[in-house]
């Protein structure tokens with residue numbers, strides 16, 4: 001068990017650790033599944049945020065969700081990709097975390113998620129907090145103390 005005397009880092013706002021929205025690959029709610037698959041394949045990311053035209057976070061979309069949505073009884077129905085919209089297949093029950101929440105909340109949630117979509121108080125997408133960034137910060141902290 002790691003014993004840390006100073007727990008101040010747990011109370012630092014998540015905003016300090018974000019990959020900002022402008023650097024995050026995403027899809028728009030009106031995009032079709034074909035476009036989303038292209039973005040996911042080209043970037044190599046397993047999942048990306050879904051945003052609306054007012055920059056509000058609406059959900060998360062992963063390659064598995066797209067594949068699931070075009071699985072037929074005997075084959076993968078690729079021709080459906082163009083007609084399926086992102087909002088028909090995205091995951092909407094994602095953790096709710098804000099820029100003002102503390103590192104501790106991110107730490108708890110990142111146990112079960114590789115990254116978290118973070119919003120401002122009004123739901124505007126602010127960026128993502130990844131498990132990689134969190135672990136790096138944690139490592140820095142442990143070596144310093």
Ligand code: AMP
Nearest residue numbers: 023024025045046047048114115130132
């Ligand atoms: P990483 O910690 O870099 O391995 O990223 C873990 C996951 O976070 C990736 O598979 C993506 O789903 C997501 N992710 C990381 N960086 C970005 C980014 N710049 N844009 C979109 N998604 C990202």
